Structure formats: C-alpha cells, structure tokens
Amino acid sequence: MTERFILTVACKDQPGIVHAVSEVLLEIGGNIAESQQFYSPDSGTFFLRIEADATGSFEELEEKMAPVKERFDMKLGLYRKSDKVRTLIMCSKDPRTLNELLFNNHMGQLNIDVPLVVSNHQDLKQHAYFYGINFEQIPITKDTKPEAEARLLKIIDEYDIELVVLARYMQIFSDELTSKLAGKAINIHHSFLPAFKGARPYHQAHERGVKLIGATAHYVTEDLDEGPIIEQNVVRVTHSESAAELVAIGRNVEGQTLSKAVQWHTDRRVLMDGNRTVVFS
Template structure:
C-alpha cells in the first residue's frame, strides 16, 4: 500500500456538519485522517480546517480523481481549498540584501532536510551573499536597483520566479520596499521578516526606534507582504528580553537570532500548508 501522505486545507462560511461531511467523504475514498485541526472564527462566522490523510487501502482514490471529487463537495459551501501531496515541496526564491543571517538559516535548514521546500534561486541587489549561495550550488541573481530602475528590477525578480516555476518569494532581510504592483502580483505568495514585534516600530531602523523608547523586549515578525508597509497578515512572532544596558548595536545583534528563527518557522509552516489567510489575519495550525 502506498505511503503517500496528502494535506487538505479549506476555509468557508461556518455551518454545522462540515467536519462530518469532509471525513465521511474521505472515508468513502478509502483514506484515513492522520492529523486534523479546525478553527471556528465566531466573529467572522468562518470555518478553517487542515487535515493530513493517507491511503487506507489499495482502493484509495488517486490524487487527481480525489481532487476532482472533492471539488464537487466544496462547491456547495464555496470553499477556498487545496489538496496536495506533501511530498511535492513548494519551490521558493529567496531575496536578500547584505544581511545574511536569515538566508544562512534557511539554506542550512533546507540542506539538512528540516525545511520542506525546494530553494530554486536567490536574488539580491548586492553581491555580498554570492559566495554563500554558490557554496550551496544554487543560482545567484545579482539584480542591482536604483530609483529609476525599480520597475525593471522587479520585472527581473518575477522573471526568475516564473522561469523557476517558484510558488512563493521569501524576503530574508531584503532591504527594499516592493512596489504596489509587485505586492499585488504576489498576494499571499511573499513572506517578509521584519526586525520588530509588529505593529510597533515599523519601517527603517526599528532597533534604534526601540532603543530610543527604552523597551525591555525586542522582537521579530514574519508576515505576508502587502502594499501597506509592514502591515500584512502576521504568521509568526518572537521576543527577547533586553535591558537599559543594551545599546542599539547590541539590540541588532540579539535580534538576528530571533529573526532567523521566526522566518524559518513561518516558511516551514507555509510550506506545510499550516497557514490559512483570514482577511487581515492568519490562522496558523502549529504542530
């Protein structure tokens, strides 16, 4: 019997019986539910579900036919849904500037097999990270940018993604603000790491802003990219305690570790279909 493992995610208007309908359907298709999570947003009256399933017998319906059959079930509730094989890892392009700590963590986790993605390319507006990326035998695209060449440079990023058939873009301390046009084209397909516990200290030099305010906690936030700077739906956050004795440079150094961990978690959960969009927020089914 196949060891295939599938993941089904869905969201729709809430009503009684959705779980029963889905599990009854899966049983009829000869699949076992091996992991299941549900969430009811009572304010918005929406229902969210993530289910991992595996064939229960050799009679299990093949994936393509299962997708077609589930589409009929999903239609009556106008579900937003995905059903895919967990072995099919999403393809990712990483964008970076001169800070390499987040990039290094993603590359290391990918190489050791704990980040379930296929990194297909790295793009950068600087050449600083070329040696690191090429050590991992990955293509490195140096795409310099200026105020006058921003549209052309962003078109090059999209070209890299399209040629590599990338599923999403990760901004691993890519210190450029994406245009509204690129944000719209990558809606729900671009993840950024911001070196602050949002919604506090948006924009440039958040650690210096934090120092000026004398904060006792600093943090990092991974979020989907939108045209509103640093205001996209939040996926993951973490904090670290600091004190009055830490200067801005020390806050930056402390923050590097937090940023790397937070971005890794966000990319991993997104790749595992654990992150579902809920308007300006997310539902994250953590393991």
Template sequence: MAGQAREYVLTLDCAEGPGIVYAVSGFLAERGCDIVDIKQFGDRRGGHFFMRVHFEAPASAHGAAGADADADDDGDRLRAEFAPVAERFGMEWKLRPEGERTRVLLMVSKFGHCLNDLLFRARVGELPIEIVGVVSNHEDHRGLVEWHGIPYHHIPVTKETKPEAEAKLLALVDAYAVELVVLARYMQVLSDQLATKMAGRVINIHHSFLPSFKGAKPYHQAWERGVKTVGATAHYVNAELDEGPIIAQQVIDVDHTHAPEDLVAVGRDAECKALSNAVRWHCEGRVILSGSRTVVLR
C-alpha cells in the first residue's frame, strides 16, 4: 500500500533577482509536488527576497508500518535535492514538515495571564507547539503548570546569582532540546551573552506598543501622555532592552476615563493576543529576520 502524500513548509530568503520563483516552483513541479499556499516579498529597497511555500509532496511507496521513517526519508531527500538550487541563489532556507510542533520553553514571573493563555492554546491544539517545561523565578504558578502535566522549574534570580540562573536555564534548553524560548511576562532582563547566544530563538512580550513607553510601568507612562490606544508588542530578544525585531503588535482603544489600573487590565488582552500570534507565526515558519526588522509572510 502506497504511503500518503505529506505536506512541508519551505522558507527562504536571498538576494533579490530574476528566476527565484521559477526555480522553486519548477523544482516542486518536477517532483510532483502541489503548492497549497505561497507567500513572497521582494524588498526593493533592501534588494532582498523572501518566500514561504506550503506544499504537498507525494510519499514514497512504502507500507504504513514504516510511515514515520519514510516521512523522515522523504524530507531528507527533498532537502538534499533542493540544496543545489539554494546554493545557486545563495539562499538561507529551511524545510520542515507542515504542522510539526516546535519544542517550547516558557518563562514567567508573577503575572500569569500570558502563561495561562499559551497553556490553553497549546492544550486545545491552536498552536503548533509542545510546551516542554516552564521556568519561573517565583513559585506562584506551579499548580497551574503541573495541572497541565508540564514540568515546572523554580530558578530564583538575584543580581549575584544571575550567571548561575542563566547557566541552569541553558542546561534546560539543552536537556529538553528546546527550539524556542518564550518570555511570557518574565520580568528579568536576560544578559547580553545569553541574548546573543539565543538570537532568533527567544520571543518576549512587552506590555506596551513599542517603540513608545519602554522599560518599567509602560501603562502608567501611557496614562501620563493621555493615550487613546494601549497596545502590546511581541519581539525577538537581543542585547538591547526592548529593541529586538518586532514580530506582532496588538492595540485596544481606550479613553480619558481609564485610570492606569484600567489600562493595565485592558492591556492584558492585547498582550495575550500579540504573544500568541508571534509564537504561531514563528512556529509556522512565517517570520524571517532581516537585520533589525522581520518579514512576516502570512
């Protein structure tokens, strides 16, 4: 009995030039692949090209007993055969099975709304992620996390113990084979060394609409300015505080009747939505880093 067709996502970027779409689509057509969805962007200002292709590939004719192994073989074969195309155009690229769940480590402090939202979305299958563990500098959310059957790691952090705490974090990243770390209102600043080591693999939610109102108590800063919207920004972490490439933003209308505490309450919804969008787009291969910016192909 022949194996079932399998779906993959190819993400790539390279210098802009003629023939890229033709080369990619021709490669897929020659192998009997069917394109399900394709998004592309040619950055004329920067001279760069970005593409995401979701396609269905015919599986090798094997029995069902070897389905998982055959899927790996098919993916490896496609990668090997696409490598010369990528080399010809100088592409940075990645090919992964569509729907493959990304191994995610969550980090949280005392505010649990983003944590709870991600736990729920992962549990009901709304996000293509496997939450392999939760790290916190407090014990507040142990019960919630363990109810979901997920390991909870309490790693206290002080100025003196920060290097030791980050070493423990990196040990967990290795032990769990973590692909993405999500700071779900983790109220500690990562060191420059850690941010650099994990570049492109750490997403943070900032409870404000960056680049405005950075740092502590952004909603109080916003209230002082009489804002008419509050927002939240999900971004990759880099060595500069709240300066990493932005992935997703969310805004909610407010008015002069909202006190600072009201803005904080309203902002929670924006934070949850912006962070879940960023995690989803990253794990679906829709986000490509481009210097200090991102291209989100959706």
C-alpha cells in the first residue's frame, strides 16, 4: 500500500539538495513519480517539486525531512496528494466564471472542496445549489464594507478556508483584508496584464484597437492588478467586435484561465519567486 505525497522546496541554490531529498524518499520507500526543478538566477533560489508514491507514512516524511529542511534552510511544503483544498469562491452577477469552476470541479478536474459560494448579489444562488454548494449573500456598500469584510473573515475561519477564488467578484478588498489573504487569494483580471489595468478593460481594449484580448489570473496583493501572475491567455479579435462583444468573447477565456490557475495552485505547482511565480505545469 502506497500513498502519494507532494513536496515543494524553495531555498538558496547549493549542491546536494536533490541528493538529500531523494535519500529521504528512499528511506520511506518512496518512488518519485514526477519531479521538476528550477534555479532562478534573479533571486539565487532553487525550486523543487516532487510527487512520490511511498510505503512510509506522512508523519515519517515530515520527521525525516525536518533535518534536511534545517540544513538547507528550506521553505518546505509537504502535502498528501489526496487532500483537497478548502476553497471559498466569491462572485458577483456574471455566471460564466463560477460555472466554469464548479463544473470543472464536478468533473474531477480541480483539487478543491468548496463548502460555500459568497456573493454580494443573489443572482448566482441557483448555480451554487445545482452543484450542492451553500450560498451566502453578503451585500456590500461603501458604508457596510467593514462589516462585510468582518463577516468574510469569520466565514474563512469557520469553514477552515485555505484558498479564496475571486471569480469576477468585482469588489476591491481593503488593504487589511488583502494582506491577511496574501498568497491565498486568486483573482481573474479581464485583460492581458499589464495592459489595461483598472476598470473596464474591454472598453479600453476596444478603444485602443488591439487584435488580441486576454485574461490574467494572479494572486491578490495590495497593489491592485500588480500581483504575481499565475496564468494568462489570449484570444484573437478583429475590428468588427464591439466592446460588448469583447466582454462576451473574453468571458470564456477568463473562466478557463482562472480554472487552470486554481488547478495549478491546488496541485501545489505554483511557487513564489519574489513577485514572479514558478509554475511547474
């Protein structure tokens, strides 16, 4: 009987890292199923991600990796592959992105467990219910923002949420909330960042006459639209599409891009290298 574990490592580059980690895996009866690594010349950091099938237990893995972690001063992640990531999805009125996430999860393509969908509107309640997921409306106005965010934090705590996915939530978090969610919240921006930051990007794109429009999935940071990029995609458009048609065309690529980013994040394939991401896709 084996169990599959995922290890992620980030540390200063130096000889012997792979040898040390592979020794631990040998000791717990592990066979490496997948392994990727990257050395970042920008930061001098070595990144490693391994999936291994082991006869030993997760506790043994943790115990034996402890001295290795200390020796190389690693930022170490150890996970059971079968553990799903507790995920809160937040949305507003547009169903496209929410539907893409919930359907893909229903089909077993995402590694998430979604106990709740939160929205500032009622419109998408039925979409959540169809997949057997609870729905809570948290209306938000300028005045009620502090309460709304407090309620959100309570939910994150109560439901044991590890990841917040903003599926076109369209509201900007306070700096305080943003900093609490650092590295744990993924947003979809409906443009090919860094082009067309800010509001109404499709209208900006139409105005500028671009020939491709895109979408960017990124971690939420205090600098709006400046967070580390996880995934981007584009789709070809022509002069003949209006701004409204760009919105419709873009919706598909938004959902696919966000869904891919969530899949990679929850498969522990995304590591941070400063404000850049290493994606072991």
